Amino acid sequence: MPDPAIEFREVTFARPPALPVLDRFRLTVEAGEVVAMVGRSGAGKTTLLKLVNRLLLPQAGAVLVQGRDTRDWEPIQLRRRIGYVLQEVGLFPHMTVGGNVSVVPRLERWPPERVDRRVSELLELVGLNAQQFGPRWPDELSGGQRQRVGVARALAVDPPVLLMDEPFGALDPLTRAELHAEFRRIQSRVRKTVIIVTHDMGEAFALGDRVGVLDEGHLVTCDLPHRVAASNDIRVRRLLDALPSVPRAHTDAAAAEHPSESGRTASAPPGDGR
Amino acid sequence: MKAVLTFWALHRGELAALLGQHVLLVATATLVAVALGVPLGIFAARRPRVAAPIVACANIVQTVPSLAMFGFLLPVPLVGGVGARAALVVLILYGLLPIVRTTIAGLRGIDPSIRDAGIAMGMTSGELLRQVELPLALPSIVAGVRVAAVVGVGSATIAAAIGAGGLGEYIYRGLSMVDTTVILAGAIPAALLALSVDGALLWLERQLSARRRTRSVRTALGAAAAVMVIVLISSGAASGRAHGAMVVGSKNFTEQLILGEVVAQSIEREGIPVQRRMNLGGTLICDRALLNGDIDAYVEYTGTALTAVFHQPIQPDSSTVFAAVRALYARTGRTLLPALGFNNTFAILVRGDEARSRRLQTIEDAARESSHWRAGFGYEFVGRPDGYPGLVAAYGLRFPQPPRVMDLTLSYRALASGQVDLIAGDATAGLIKALDLVQLEDNRHYFPPYDAAVVARAETLLRQPKARAALERLAGRISAADMRAMNYAADVEHQDITAIARTFLSRIH
Ligand SMILES: Nc1ncnc2c1ncn2[C@@H]1O[C@H](COP(=O)(O)OP(=O)(O)O)[C@@H](O)[C@H]1O
Ligand SMILES: [Mg+2]
Numbered sequence: 001m002p003d004p005a006i007e008f009r010e011v012t013f014a015r016p017p018a019l020p021v022l023d024r025f026r027l028t029v030e031a032g033e034v035v036a037m038v039g040r041s042g043a044g045k046t047t048l049l050k051l052v053n054r055l056l057l058p059q060a061g062a063v064l065v066q067g068r069d070t071r072d073w074e075p076i077q078l079r080r081r082i083g084y085v086l087q088e089v090g091l092f093p094h095m096t097v098g099g100n101v102s103v104v105p106r107l108e109r110w111p112p113e114r115v116d117r118r119v120s121e122l123l124e125l126v127g128l129n130a131q132q133f134g135p136r137w138p139d140e141l142s143g144g145q146r147q148r149v150g151v152a153r154a155l156a157v158d159p160p161v162l163l164m165d166e167p168f169g170a171l172d173p174l175t176r177a178e179l180h181a182e183f184r185r186i187q188s189r190v191r192k193t194v195i196i197v198t199h200d201m202g203e204a205f206a207l208g209d210r211v212g213v214l215d216e217g218h219l220v221t222c223d224l225p226h227r228v229a230a231s232n233d234i235r236v237r238r239l240l241d242a243l244p245s246v247p248r249a250h251t252d253a254a255a256a257e258h259p260s261e262s263g264r265t266a267s268a269p270p271g272d273g274r
Numbered sequence: 275m276k277a278v279l280t281f282w283a284l285h286r287g288e289l290a291a292l293l294g295q296h297v298l299l300v301a302t303a304t305l306v307a308v309a310l311g312v313p314l315g316i317f318a319a320r321r322p323r324v325a326a327p328i329v330a331c332a333n334i335v336q337t338v339p340s341l342a343m344f345g346f347l348l349p350v351p352l353v354g355g356v357g358a359r360a361a362l363v364v365l366i367l368y369g370l371l372p373i374v375r376t377t378i379a380g381l382r383g384i385d386p387s388i389r390d391a392g393i394a395m396g397m398t399s400g401e402l403l404r405q406v407e408l409p410l411a412l413p414s415i416v417a418g419v420r421v422a423a424v425v426g427v428g429s430a431t432i433a434a435a436i437g438a439g440g441l442g443e444y445i446y447r448g449l450s451m452v453d454t455t456v457i458l459a460g461a462i463p464a465a466l467l468a469l470s471v472d473g474a475l476l477w478l479e480r481q482l483s484a485r486r487r488t489r490s491v492r493t494a495l496g497a498a499a500a501v502m503v504i505v506l507i508s509s510g511a512a513s514g515r516a517h518g519a520m521v522v523g524s525k526n527f528t529e530q531l532i533l534g535e536v537v538a539q540s541i542e543r544e545g546i547p548v549q550r551r552m553n554l555g556g557t558l559i560c561d562r563a564l565l566n567g568d569i570d571a572y573v574e575y576t577g578t579a580l581t582a583v584f585h586q587p588i589q590p591d592s593s594t595v596f597a598a599v600r601a602l603y604a605r606t607g608r609t610l611l612p613a614l615g616f617n618n619t620f621a622i623l624v625r626g627d628e629a630r631s632r633r634l635q636t637i638e639d640a641a642r643e644s645s646h647w648r649a650g651f652g653y654e655f656v657g658r659p660d661g662y663p664g665l666v667a668a669y670g671l672r673f674p675q676p677p678r679v680m681d682l683t684l685s686y687r688a689l690a691s692g693q694v695d696l697i698a699g700d701a702t703a704g705l706i707k708a709l710d711l712v713q714l715e716d717n718r719h720y721f722p723p724y725d726a727a728v729v730a731r732a733e734t735l736l737r738q739p740k741a742r743a744a745l746e747r748l749a750g751r752i753s754a755a756d757m758r759a760m761n762y763a764a765d766v767e768h769q770d771i772t773a774i775a776r777t778f779l780s781r782i783h
Contacts, residue, residue: 053394079396090391094409103405104395153395 003067005031005161005193006052010061013047021047023217024061031160034187034194035222036208038201038239043214045197046087049163052195053082065161080104083154083192087165089146091138097123097149098134104156122152125189127182144175148182155190164196168203180206201239205229213239277455278462285459293463296440299433300426300471303362307369307422312415314370315377316403325378332371340364340432361430361438368429369422376418380411413482420475427468431460434679441467443679446653519547520734520741523560523569526552527682528764528771529618529702529757533573535775537728540748543779544740556654557582564608564731571730571745574610575618577722579603579729581660588660592617592723609732611742612749613725616757620655620721621701622665623689626710636717637669640696644671650694652682660722661698668720686711702754704762726752751782 006029014020021044029035039045050056051063054070062069065078091100098119105115120130126148138146147167154162168176180203187194198204204211205225212222215235221228228236282289318325338346343364384407392406408415434442444460520541524534531552538548551569561583563569579599580586586602589595600610622637634640640647649671655661656679665671678694685697690709699706701713701724728745735742760778763769 055390055394076396076398079394082394084391084394086387086391086394088385088387090385090387092388092391092406094406103397107395107397107401 002031003064004028005033005066006195007064007067008048008051008061009064011051011058011063012060013044013051013056013058020217022051022058025217025219027212027219027222029193029195031193032191034196034207034209035212036204036210037195037197037212037214038204039197039199039214040239041199043199044217045199045214046165048214049084049165049195049197052161052163053079053084080108080157081159081161083156083159083162085147085150085154085162085164085167087167087169089150091146091149091153093138095138096134097128097136097138097141098130100138100149101152101156103153108157118156122155123149125155125186126152128152143171144179147171147179151183151186155186155192158190160193162192162194164194166198167196169198169200176203177206183207202243278458281455281459289459289463292439292441292443292460293467295438296427296430296442296464296467299361299365299430299438299440300423300467303365303426303430304369304419304423306362306366307373308419310366311370311373311418311422312377315374315415316381318374319378319381329371329375329378332374335367336371340368340429343367361433361440364433365426365429369426372418372421372425373415374418376414376421377411380414381407383414384410413479416475416479416482420472420479423471423475424468427464427471431464439679443653519549520571520738521549521551521569523563523572524552525556525560525572527700528704529700529761530573531771532757532760532764532774533614533726533752535771536748536752536778537571537573537745539772539775539779540744541738541741544744546738546741564729565606567731570734571728573614573726574729575724575726576610576613577619577660577724579610580722582654582658585659588664588720588722590719590722592725595723596725596727603729604732607732609730609735611728611730611745613727614748614752615750616702616726616752616754618700618702618724618726618754618757619716620661620698620724621703621706621713622716623686623697623699623706623711623713624695625689625692626712628695629712629714634712634714636715637665637720638717640714641669641671644673644696647673647695648675648693649673649677649696650680650685650688651677651698652685653679654682655698665698665720668718702757702761704758704760704765707758707762708766726757752778 006027008022008025008027011022011025012020013022013025025048027035037045037048047056051058051070052065054073054075057071062071064070065073065082070078091097092103095103101119101122102115105118110118119134123130123133128145128148133141133145133149138149141149150167151164154164168179171179184207196204196207198207201211205228208225210222211225211228213220213228213233213236220233220235221231223231229240231237231240314328318328388406388410389402392402397405430438430440431442431445434440434446441460441464444456445464522534522538522541524530534550534552538550542548551563557574557578560569560572560574561579564572574583576592576595576599577588579602580595581588584599584602586598589598596610596613603610622640624634624640628634632639632643634643651662656677662677678688680688682699685694686699686703686705686709688694689697689711699711699713705711706713728748730742730745756778760774763774764771
């Protein structure tokens with residue numbers, strides 16, 4: 001049995017004097033799997049991701065990436081193996097789209113032609129015309145385009161692991177649905193190990209192979225979407241009840257009534273008849 | 275304005291040289307301030323605990339008036355002394371604050387999520403600094419450089435006081451000659467320089483931030499006005515007077531302050547109130563103030579009056595000069611009272627050890643050595659007809675470099691510390707004794723007699739006969755030894771000038 005791609009072992013993280021953000025938190029993510037973690041704002045979702053790429057270290061327990069404690073990883077090496085899409089996107093305003101996407105390849109000292117080729121490839125992958133968007137500046141992009149660039153940048157050196165922090169949070173529902181579809185399309189091609197965190201149960205159902213619920217520092221559940229949808233746990237139900245309607249009816253209706261911008265219809269959400 | 279243009283046309287070469295010195299001084303100082311200030315700012319921005327004290331230090335430095343700063347640095351080895359190097363140090367210190375501050379502000383102002391993005395992508399701290407933090411902080415840093423450079427252009431005019439050259443030399447020369455044309459000849463290019471430096475760096479700043487949300491970093495454009503302020507403050511000496519009081523003036527060096535106080539107290543002893551307006555810029559400022567009625571009396575030296583005030587040829591005989599000056603003053607409504615008793619001729623001074631080892635006694639002896647010497651002179655001495663040009667001609671002095679122009683008081687110390695080898699001081703200076711300097715004999719009688727005497731407005735003396743009587747009683751009572759002793763007490767022993775004058779008056783009465 002190979003090591004899981006990411007493993008949280010009894011991880012406790014606190015910023016005293018506040019209560020621990022994560023309290024003996026346990027989670028295992030297998031290679032090539034998409035785990036969507038749901039939690040309300042302030043639940044510790046961003047903290048969870050930062051523990052994976054060693055922007056933070058746990059006070060107790062251990063986070064293992066490819067079987068190795070993050071404490072034992074050389075931080076720079078670890079981070080270059082992990083793509084990170086920030087909640088605020090965090091594009092560098094003084095670099096063009098092409099410049100942003102090629103940051104890590106350039107840090108890795110790829111030859112310039114290879115960098116250029118990779119930038120075009122990545123922009124096309126996230127559905128942006130490389131010729132048109134490569135030379136643009138971040139402030140010349142729409143919110144959805146910015147998110148796509150953020151994803152392209154995170155995938156630049158083909159890292160095995162991808163962390164996504166509410167990547168589609170600030171978008172309108174249509175753009176969002178389109179990006180969900182794009183994400184699944186990309187993931188089917190690149191097969192990364194992905195942890196995606198969101199406050200929206202609907203998004204988690206749309207994207208996750210498994211859906212986890214984070215509440216008061218604990219992992220309440222982490223299971224297949226239809227099982228989570230059927231949960232009777234009050235902490236899970238609260239998040240489910242915040243949705244406009246039950247997942248099956250909602251997503252089906254949304255997919256049928258609101259074809260995405262590009263004209264593609266979002267494929268059925270995972271857990272729906274799989 | 276036409277006069278200024280004519281002046282520039284006549285002094286093209288000199289103007290270009292001074293402008294060049296000015297630009298070089300400011301540019302070098304600003305570059306060094308950037309080289310020191312940016313790393314310091316980066317260091318401080320990452321350690322908030324260090325940032326506060328660093329900025330506080332820089333703030334304190336900034337509040338020290340530049341002339342005082344030049345004074346502090348004078349005795350410091352390596353960085354101090356007179357000349358461009360000391361001026362450079364002062365300008366660098368002034369430039370540091372704005373640069374450190376804007377570097378810190380620029381780095382702190384970066385959106386934390388952008389920094390996080392860089393770290394998460396696996397940038398080392400060096401890569402993060404070079405590729406993300408510095409480029410984003412650059413417009414802010416350039417704004418600091420802009421302030422530093424513009425303030426530098428202003429401060430550099432003051433550097434002329436310690437012989438660093440630059441456009442300040444015209445301003446100082448103009449001030450001591452009360453010649454607005456010369457002041458403007460220096461002040462206008464300095465102001466224009468400040469404005470163009472400001473404009474150029476503003477443009478650069480805009481270019482740099484054009485690619486981003488315009489972060490308008492507003493900084494003092496008014497700093498360019500600094501040059502004008504200096505001129506205004508220095509020349510704004512005269513205004514208002516109290517009723518019924520006599521106004522006593524003096525020039526701006528110790529002996530004059532003491533004599534002014536002696537004159538003032540003599541009048542006060544007669545029960546006449548006295549208003550003091552001491553420390554006026556120079557001979558011509560005093561003369562103009564007396565003529566205008568801004569002051570009623572001050573102590574002048576006969577030779578100075580003859581040449582600098584009345585533009586008459588030099589004469590060697592003391593009583594002839596006295597009579598001539600007295601007549602000239604009388605024609606312009608002023609009375610020269612009997613001489614006080616000492617002759618404050620220019621003293622050509624060298625270091626005591628040098629005089630002894632080379633057996634130097636006269637200025638003629640010094641002329642032999644002048645080919646490997648550097649001279650340092652006050653602004654007045656360089657500009658006056660009875661000063662430097664005539665001296666060179668009379669003795670055939672041959673200095674390899676043009677003399678260093680510096681503040682008179684500073685020149686004694688510059689001589690003592692070996693930065694120059696020959697200066698023109700005052701024969702009665704207390705520092706001569708204190709610093710072991712030797713006065714060379716004027717054996718060709720180049721310098722005219724400089725007998726000290728009170729000159730007063732005739733009209734005031736008519737109104738105040740008691741004051742006149744009191745001042746006449748001072749005639750012949752102050753010997754050269756007395757004067758040197760009083761100067762020594764003030765300059766070296768730092769005694770209070772009022773007390774020195776009081777003690778002296780009680781002794782002679
Ligand atoms: N830099 C920080 N300093 C102190 N507290 C923080 C910091 N970042 C986050 N927190 C706190 O930690 C908790 C979890 O934050 P976070 O992981 O960002 O939550 P989420 O991403 O789920 O909204 C919150 O209560 C938040 O206030
Ligand atoms: Mg968050």
